[in-house]
Amino acid sequence: xxxxxxxxxxxxxxxxxxxxxxxxxxxxxxxxxxxxxxxxxxxxxxxxxxxxxxxxxxxxxxxxxxxxxxxxxxxxxxxxxxxxxxxxxxxxxxxxxxxxxxxxxxxxxxxxxxxxxxxxxxxxxxxxxxxxxxxxxxxxxxxxxxxxxxxxxxxxxxxxxxxxxxxxxxxxxxxxxxxxxxxxxxxxxxxxxxxxxxxxxxxxxxxxxxxxxxxxxxxxxxxxxxxxxxxxxxxxxxxxxxxxxxxxxxxxxxxxxxxxxxxxxxxxxxxxxxxxxxxxxxxxxxxxxxxxxxxxxxxxxxxxxxxxxxxxxxxxxxxxxxxxxxxxxxxxxxxxxxxxxxxxxxxxxxxxxxxxxxxxxxxxxxxxxxxxxxxxxxxxxxxxxxxxxxxxxxxxxxxxxxxxxxxxxxxxxxxxxxxxxxxxxxxxxxxxxxxxxxxxxxxxxxxxxxxxxxxxxxxxxxxxxxxxxxx
Amino acid sequence: xxxxxxxxxxxxxxxxxxxxxxxxxxxxxxxxxxxxxxxxxxxxxxxxxxxxxxxxxxxxxxxxxxxxxxxxxxxxxxxxxxxxxxxxxxxxxxxxxxxxxxxxxxxxxxxxxxxxxxxxxxxxxxxxxxxxxxxxxxxxxxxxxxxxxxxxxxxxxxxxxxxxxxxxxxxxxxxxxxxxxxxxxxxxxxxxxxxxxxxxxxxxxxxxxxxxxxxxxxxxxxxxxxxxxxxxxx
Numbered sequence: 001x002x003x004x005x006x007x008x009x010x011x012x013x014x015x016x017x018x019x020x021x022x023x024x025x026x027x028x029x030x031x032x033x034x035x036x037x038x039x040x041x042x043x044x045x046x047x048x049x050x051x052x053x054x055x056x057x058x059x060x061x062x063x064x065x066x067x068x069x070x071x072x073x074x075x076x077x078x079x080x081x082x083x084x085x086x087x088x089x090x091x092x093x094x095x096x097x098x099x100x101x102x103x104x105x106x107x108x109x110x111x112x113x114x115x116x117x118x119x120x121x122x123x124x125x126x127x128x129x130x131x132x133x134x135x136x137x138x139x140x141x142x143x144x145x146x147x148x149x150x151x152x153x154x155x156x157x158x159x160x161x162x163x164x165x166x167x168x169x170x171x172x173x174x175x176x177x178x179x180x181x182x183x184x185x186x187x188x189x190x191x192x193x194x195x196x197x198x199x200x201x202x203x204x205x206x207x208x209x210x211x212x213x214x215x216x217x218x219x220x221x222x223x224x225x226x227x228x229x230x231x232x233x234x235x236x237x238x239x240x241x242x243x244x245x246x247x248x249x250x251x252x253x254x255x256x257x258x259x260x261x262x263x264x265x266x267x268x269x270x271x272x273x274x275x276x277x278x279x280x281x282x283x284x285x286x287x288x289x290x291x292x293x294x295x296x297x298x299x300x301x302x303x304x305x306x307x308x309x310x311x312x313x314x315x316x317x318x319x320x321x322x323x324x325x326x327x328x329x330x331x332x333x334x335x336x337x338x339x340x341x342x343x344x345x346x347x348x349x350x351x352x353x354x355x356x357x358x359x360x361x362x363x364x365x366x367x368x369x370x371x372x373x374x375x376x377x378x379x380x381x382x383x384x385x386x387x388x389x390x391x392x393x394x395x396x397x398x399x400x401x402x403x404x405x406x407x408x409x410x411x412x413x414x415x416x417x418x419x420x421x422x423x424x425x426x427x428x429x430x431x432x433x434x435x436x437x438x439x440x441x442x443x444x445x446x447x448x449x450x451x452x453x454x455x456x457x458x459x460x461x462x463x464x465x466x467x468x469x470x471x
Numbered sequence: 472x473x474x475x476x477x478x479x480x481x482x483x484x485x486x487x488x489x490x491x492x493x494x495x496x497x498x499x500x501x502x503x504x505x506x507x508x509x510x511x512x513x514x515x516x517x518x519x520x521x522x523x524x525x526x527x528x529x530x531x532x533x534x535x536x537x538x539x540x541x542x543x544x545x546x547x548x549x550x551x552x553x554x555x556x557x558x559x560x561x562x563x564x565x566x567x568x569x570x571x572x573x574x575x576x577x578x579x580x581x582x583x584x585x586x587x588x589x590x591x592x593x594x595x596x597x598x599x600x601x602x603x604x605x606x607x608x609x610x611x612x613x614x615x616x617x618x619x620x621x622x623x624x625x626x627x628x629x630x631x632x633x634x635x636x637x638x639x640x641x642x643x644x645x646x647x648x649x650x651x652x653x654x655x656x657x658x659x660x661x662x663x664x665x666x667x668x669x670x671x672x673x674x675x676x677x678x679x680x681x682x683x684x685x686x687x688x689x690x691x692x693x694x695x696x697x698x699x700x701x702x703x704x705x
Contacts, residue, residue, distance in 0.1 A: 114630070121629040124639040128688045131627035138626040196639075229626035273673025273695035273705065291610035291698075293671060305610040305671050307660050347660070349667055367668060381669050 064193060071123060071192040078119035079183055082176050085112040085140070089169040092144075098156030106148035113141035124196035125207035133175065135229075136220050140168055142228035167221040182210060226427050236427065238275065240364075240389035243298040251278040251294040258301065258330070259292075261285040270296075275383065277302055286374040295386070301331050302386065306378035308347045308371035315375040317341075317348065324350040324368035327377045333366050333385065346372045347379075356394065360420040363388035363429055388429075394421060397431050397450025404433035404448040407455070412439035422447050424456055432456055521546065524565055528553055530648055592632045594654075596620075596662040599636050601654035602644030604701070611699040612658060614672050616665030618703065621676050628676065672696055675703035 088109035095102040116137045120130055147161060157165070186192075195206035226232050246254075248267065255265060259282050268279040268291070277293035284290060290306040315323075321338055328336045333354050339362070340351040350368045353360050369379025401417045408414060417435040424430050424447075432447040447457040521540045528534035533556075534549035547563040554562070596616050604615045622628035622635040629635050636645060644650055654662075672678075678701045679689045692704035 117629065118634065121634055121638050126640055127628075127638070128686075134629075135627040138630065142626075269697060271671070271673055271696035273675060273703075275673045277673070279671075279696070289609070291608070291671060303669065303671055305613050305664065305669060307609040307657055310656065344663060345656075369664070369667075379664060379669065381667075383670065383673070384668065 068191055068193045071196075072186070074119045074122045075186070075192060076183070078116055078123070079176075079179050081112045081116035081119060082172065082179055085109055085116060085137075086169065086172045086176050088112060089144075089165060089172060093162060093165055093169060097162075098151060100151075102157070103148045103151040106144045106151070110141045110144040110148065113137045113144065117141065123206075123210075124192065124204065125210060126203045129203050129207040129210070132220055136171065136175075138229040139223050140172070142230055143168070143223040143225050146225045146227040164221065164223060168223065171221050178210070185209075227425070232427070236387065238387050240386035241275075241295060241297040241300075245297050246299040248278050251296070251299050252280070254299045255280055255282070255292060255294055255301075259284060263287060275302055275386070284376055286376050288371070288374055288376060288378060290378065300382065300386070301380060302382050304377065304380035306369075306371075308369065308378040309373040310346055311373045313346060313372035315372055317343070317372075319375070320348045320370040320372060321350060323370050323375065323377060324348075325352065327368055327380065328352045328366050331366075331380070331382065333364075333382075336366070339365070343372075348372060349379075354389075356392070357396070358419060359394050359396065359431060360418060360434075361389075361392075362420055363423045388423075392421070392429075394431055395451075397433075399433055399448060399450050399453045401433055401435075403453065404446075404450075405435050407448055407453065408435050408437050408446055409439075412437035412444065415443070419450060420447075422457065430456055520565075524550065527651075531652075593659070593662055593666060595632055595636060596666065597654040597659045598650050598652065599642065599644070600661050601658035602649040602652055603642060604699075605655070605658065607699040607701065609657060609661060610671050611701060612661035613664045613669050614675070614696075614698050614701065614703060615678065616662045617670035617672055618675050618678055620665055621670065621672070621674055625676050671698065672703040675705055677704040678702060679704075 088105045092102055092105040092109060095105065114137070117134055120134055120137065123130075143164075147157060147165075151157070192206055195209065196204045198205035223230070224232070252265070252267070256262075259265065262285065263283040264281075265283075266281045268281050271277045271279055271293060275293075276296040278296060280292045280294070282290045282292050286309075288306055288309065290304050292301060293303040294300065295302045321341070325336055325338065333352060335355045336352040337355055337360060338350050339353045339360060342349045348370050350370065351365050352368060353362055353365050355361065363384065365384045367379070367381040367384075368377055370376070371378045396419060401419075405414050405417055415436040415438055417433055420432055420434045421429055422432045422434070431450040433450055435446045435448070437444050437446060443461040445459040446455065447459075448454065449456050521542045522538055524542075525534055525536070525538040525540070525546055528546075528549045529536075529538060531553075533553045534546065536543075536545040536549070550565055551563040596619060599619060600612045600616050604612050607615070619632060619635050623630060623632055629638055636642060636650070640646065642650070672695050675695045677689060677692050679686070680700045681702055682700065684690070689704070694702055694704050696703050
């Protein structure tokens with residue numbers, strides 16, 4: 001019996017052990033399972049990520065390569081343009097003065113210079129590194145155009161001009177050398193894109209490599225001329241403001257007089273650019289917010305900027321026109337006449353020019369923007385007026401309106417003509433007969449010099465989605 | 472044992488699916504979620520349009536889901552977010568206004584049959600204004616447009632509006648793609664004013680936000696005026 005009991009005990013012990021063993025085996029199995037799952041996951045995720053990155057990287061490389069190609073193409077175009085520019089300039093200097101060949105070379109040089117500008121500006125360089133070079137090629141383009149124009153009018157190049165051209169040529173040779181040096185570097189697998197992404201303070205590696213030429217080797221020539229991009233045009237003087245400087249308080253008093261029923265007027269500080277002004281934020285009686293700039297000299301309203309309301313018009317075009325004329329008159333533009341208007345949604349832009357001696361003075365234009373919803377002046381720009389307005393003693397010239405109309409090609413129907421002072425080219429004003437004519441599907445304005453009848457300019461009205469353009 | 476094996480296999484399958492998701496850089500969960508509720512979504516836009524919406528929102532950081540052309544809750548939420556941020560009425564539906572703000576035309580919209588030329592300069596300028604200064608006052612927006620036009624006139628910059636706006640590194644909003652947002656009517660008005668000759672800066676060719684400007688060089692320029700957050704300089 002004892003044995004029996006023992007047997008039973010031992011067998012129960014054995015089964016217990018077996019149970020334990022099974023548990024251990026199960027645990028082991030689970031551990032192995034867990035381990036294999038983890039390994040599986042890791043393996044899969046690594047593969048997945050690797051594939052993912054490979055796909056992303058491949059795409060990035062494609063973008064990288066196409067952008068790099070665009071940059072390389074711009075760079076080599078730049079070299080071509082500069083090489084051509086150098087070539088044309090040296091030929092201009094060598095050719096005998098006044099020849100049509102010289103004029104042809106100057107025009108081509110101008111073309112090459114402007115191509116060079118487009119290429120430089122398309123390269124990934126920081127503005128502060130390239131602006132001197134951009135300015136140089138732009139001015140070369142302007143200068144050579146003006147010289148070519150003079151030759152076309154029967155002139156010849158003066159000694160000074162030849163000497164300036166020689167300096168310009170030397171600078172271009174320096175630029176050319178630098179660029180060609182750089183091109184050799186690019187043959188050895190240089191990446192413009194990579195270099196441009198290597199940012200170094202305000203610049204990047206690429207602009208620094210190229211810009212080093214600005215500091216070291218190129219002496220930028222001074223080109224004195226009246227024409228495109230010339231310093232004289234950029235720094236043109238204000239002719240129309242010669243009186244006393246006023247205080248902010250005086251400006252405020254003048255403003256208060258103009259906006260008697262304004263809801264609020266707040267001083268916003270000064271502007272010190274081509275004009276100096278005291279600036280105010282005015283909330284007018286229609287609750288429109290306007291930014292009004294009063295000139296420090298003489299205290300005129302110089303600029304008003306306001307958005308104008310959207311909605312249902314409450315006034316018509318003619319009332320708006322009267323409001324504009326009245327406003328211009330109140331602000332010193334006597335004898336104003338609307339010479340151009342354009343309605344864009346609920347805003348009408350009126351260009352008003354004063355009339356002197358029966359001649360419309362285009363250079364002295366003021367622009368008034370009237371909102372048709374509120375019926376108030378929401379925009380005003382008298383900068384042209386004060387830049388150009390001065391006492392002129394204008395003569396009407398010898399060409400009559402009829403004589404000028406007769407010069408318009410016969411396929412045009414004449415609408416009207418009048419005497420105008422027309423701003424031409426740069427800093428040049430000429431009394432012209434303006435003939436408005438219709439033909440070839442559009443309206444044209446022809447400008448004939450009132451003293452000798454030469455055609456000075458043609459403008460065409462171009463209809464766009466957002467109003468009319470004069471070009 | 473069989474159960475364990477089954478669970479291993481199913482686990483591997485699930486994870487395999489997830490990593491297939493990873494490889495195509497999309498999120499499986501979002502995808503499933505989007506698809507489930509798609510049936511209840513307003514079918515205001517076509518699949519192709521939904522793709523465009525998703526792509527644009529994703530690019531500007533409004534949408535984190537995948538571009539699958541399905542207008543689900545994630546897309547809807549992103550649209551709501553975009554509408555909130557851009558001052559549109561927040562309804563989560565891409566109607567004509569939101570579509571315009573996204574820079575797209577819905578298929579149902581009629582195209583204008585005007586014979587005039589498109590004012591691409593005005594459009595481009597308005598986009599630049601909107602991208603760079605939509606939070607500024609009206610005059611602050613005119614000033615930005617004026618700077619672009621002053622640069623066109625300046626010898627030191629390119630000579631066309633496109634040349635100036637797309638000059639590398641010239642405008643941050645061009646670099647990060649915000650230039651492709653559709654401008655609102657204020658930006659258009661500001662651009663129009665500048666094209667008509669308005670320039671409240673009187674000749675500025677630079678502007679910067681003194682709070683965020685990283686360039687040390689810009690501080691050396693002579694300031695003409697400060698309008699809102701921007702300092703304008705020559």
